[in-house]
Amino acid sequence: MILVLCAIGIWILGWWLNSRLASGPYAGTRMVRFLAPLIFGLTVIGIWELLVKGLEVPLVILPAPSIIWDRFWDSLPVLWADFVQTIIKGALSGYIIGCGAALLMAIAVDRWDFLRLGLLPVGNFVAALPIVGTAPILVMWFGFDWHSKAAVVVVMVFFPMLVNTVAGLREATAMQRDLMETYAATYWQSFFKLRFPAAMPFVFNGLKISTTLALIGAIVAEFFGSPTLGMGFRISTSVGQLSLDMVWAEIVVAALAGTAFYGLVAMIEKAVTFWHPSQRG
Amino acid sequence: MKQIVAVLTVIAALVVFWYVACIPMNIKGVLTEQERAGAEVQPPSAKDRRDMGEFGLVLNNSFAIPATWEQDRPRLPAPHQVAVELWETTVLKKITSKRSLIYHGWVTLSATMLGFAIGTGLGILLAVGIVHSRVMDLSVMPWAIVSQTIPIIALAPMIIVVLYSVGIQGIIPKAIISAYLSFFPVVVGMVKGLRSPDAMQLDLLRTYSASRSQGFWKLQLPASMPYLFTSLKIGIAASLVGAIVGELPTGAVAGLGARLLAGSYYGQTVQIWSALFAAAILAACLVGLLGVVERAVLKRMGMAQ
Numbered sequence: 001m002i003l004v005l006c007a008i009g010i011w012i013l014g015w016w017l018n019s020r021l022a023s024g025p026y027a028g029t030r031m032v033r034f035l036a037p038l039i040f041g042l043t044v045i046g047i048w049e050l051l052v053k054g055l056e057v058p059l060v061i062l063p064a065p066s067i068i069w070d071r072f073w074d075s076l077p078v079l080w081a082d083f084v085q086t087i088i089k090g091a092l093s094g095y096i097i098g099c100g101a102a103l104l105m106a107i108a109v110d111r112w113d114f115l116r117l118g119l120l121p122v123g124n125f126v127a128a129l130p131i132v133g134t135a136p137i138l139v140m141w142f143g144f145d146w147h148s149k150a151a152v153v154v155v156m157v158f159f160p161m162l163v164n165t166v167a168g169l170r171e172a173t174a175m176q177r178d179l180m181e182t183y184a185a186t187y188w189q190s191f192f193k194l195r196f197p198a199a200m201p202f203v204f205n206g207l208k209i210s211t212t213l214a215l216i217g218a219i220v221a222e223f224f225g226s227p228t229l230g231m232g233f234r235i236s237t238s239v240g241q242l243s244l245d246m247v248w249a250e251i252v253v254a255a256l257a258g259t260a261f262y263g264l265v266a267m268i269e270k271a272v273t274f275w276h277p278s279q280r281g
Numbered sequence: 282m283k284q285i286v287a288v289l290t291v292i293a294a295l296v297v298f299w300y301v302a303c304i305p306m307n308i309k310g311v312l313t314e315q316e317r318a319g320a321e322v323q324p325p326s327a328k329d330r331r332d333m334g335e336f337g338l339v340l341n342n343s344f345a346i347p348a349t350w351e352q353d354r355p356r357l358p359a360p361h362q363v364a365v366e367l368w369e370t371t372v373l374k375k376i377t378s379k380r381s382l383i384y385h386g387w388v389t390l391s392a393t394m395l396g397f398a399i400g401t402g403l404g405i406l407l408a409v410g411i412v413h414s415r416v417m418d419l420s421v422m423p424w425a426i427v428s429q430t431i432p433i434i435a436l437a438p439m440i441i442v443v444l445y446s447v448g449i450q451g452i453i454p455k456a457i458i459s460a461y462l463s464f465f466p467v468v469v470g471m472v473k474g475l476r477s478p479d480a481m482q483l484d485l486l487r488t489y490s491a492s493r494s495q496g497f498w499k500l501q502l503p504a505s506m507p508y509l510f511t512s513l514k515i516g517i518a519a520s521l522v523g524a525i526v527g528e529l530p531t532g533a534v535a536g537l538g539a540r541l542l543a544g545s546y547y548g549q550t551v552q553i554w555s556a557l558f559a560a561a562i563l564a565a566c567l568v569g570l571l572g573v574v575e576r577a578v579l580k581r582m583g584m585a586q
Contacts, residue, residue, distance in 0.1 A: 040420030118287030136545035262430035
């Protein structure tokens with residue numbers, strides 16, 4: 001009971017701190033923007049810990065953060081092996097192949113107007129479909145190892161990437177194209193010097209959407225069959241053994257990997273599209 | 282007009298490609314079947330055929346090509362096989378039958394809709410809270426954005442099992458997964474929408490001495506509608522994926538996800554493909570329906586382009 005009261009106390013404290021920060025003299029500074037979500041996150045974890053301990057929630061329903069933390073450090077080698085299998089081998093290779101293929105396809109689509117008219121509605125349509133459903137088929141074709149996961153990721157990231165890149169390649173205005181024309185630029189000169197750089201914000205938008213899709217594809221595909229390794233495999237078997245601390249540890253890894261992957265792409269974007277208004281801040 | 286011709290050409294090309302792809306994909310299985318039926322197959326020994334490439338086999342045994350589109354359990358079913366299976370399991374079967382895709386589709390659809398309703402409802406509420414309270418904006422909004430980069434679907438099996446162990450099963454666990462997948466896109470889109478009125482418009486309302494709630498109902502909420510519909514379309518597609526994935530760990534009882542899993546257990550490829558197409562058609566209908574509603578609402582509000 002005391003622990004539950006402590007949890008309520010922490011909630012009030014966190015709320016008070018954040019409302020002081022939000023209405024205080026430093027509101028709007030970088031530090032507050034960083035501090036406020038941090039305090040919120042710590043508050044949630046504190047309440048979680050105290051409530052689970054205080055109400056004696058069984059381990060098979062919700063493990064306390066401290067138990068998850070211990071499990072995370074104890075099984076680092078296992079988690080690392082799963083990470084390499086699912087993220088590096090499955091998601092990353094599929095991401096590179098899928099986005100690369102979509103980029104080349106988009107260049108071809110942009111070259112021929114007929115292809116753009118025909119393929120773009122189809123691509124837009126397919127991008128909204130539950131493509132994860134192809135996982136059982138691809139697992140059947142490419143076997144249980146990471147190749148099939150990479151294949152699922154390729155199919156998942158291809159269409160969002162294609163649609164975004166094609167939209168980006170039409171971004172250069174008529175005036176700018178005319179200027180290139182007056183310079184007597186060839187198609188490819190005008191492509192590499194004007195239209196491709198102008199498409200970069202859109203390309204990176206597609207790349208950023210694809211990071212999450214890649215992780216989802218790689219993890220869900222493992223629910224349909226995998227070697228005795230991988231994050232999706234570990235999650236589904238640990239759920240079966242009711243060792244939920246392991247499941248949560250994997251989710252921590254997935255969250256870290258997802259944020260890091262997205263952050264990396266966003267950093268590259270910042271370096272490449274430094275000229276774009278949204279990046280100049 | 283030109284666009285329709287182009288789209289049809291692309292779709293026709295895809296179908297042709299599909300038929301052609303069936304030939305090398307299925308040739309090995311077909312040749313084994315043909316050999317058992319007593320046909321002359323080149324090369325005759327199964328071991329040689331295993332080591333040969335698919336294309337060589339096709340060239341040597343061109344008589345077997347039609348059979349690659351008629352197999353019982355092909356690696357890649359031909360389009361007409363999938364279409365026939367879809368027709369048989371939707372129109373010809375009674376909808377109470379366990380083999381009817383309408384029945385399975387309804388199981389998935391009801392979980393999707395319930396989850397979508399919960400997810401969008403809570404999402405809009407949180408967005409309103411974020412826009413109106415600086416504290417919530419500062420502390421919750423970054424987490425809502427970060428959560429979009431996390432594959433939250435990894436939580437799905439755990440949610441199902443945990444809720445099962447406390448005695449909740451059936452539609453609710455799937456709906457919860459659907460709800461949290463559609464929740465975050467709606468929050469982010471709706472916050473953007475509620476903030477879309479510019480300073481000029483806000484100032485105008487101030488000169489009318491409008492109260493805060495009047496400003497919300499008369500300016501912010503209407504202005505957020507285009508953003509809301511865009512994120513609703515993303516949200517409903519995510520909800521459907523959530524419902525399908527939520528059906529996997531329960532051991533393939535009912536629903537489109539269960540059809541996919543059962544098909545992959547028993548090698549029923551035609552069943553997998555037909556379930557996949559049923560899911561695709563369902564997604565297309567849901568997104569299309571939202572598109573129609575969007576157009577009607579924006580037209581009524583005078584915002585349609």
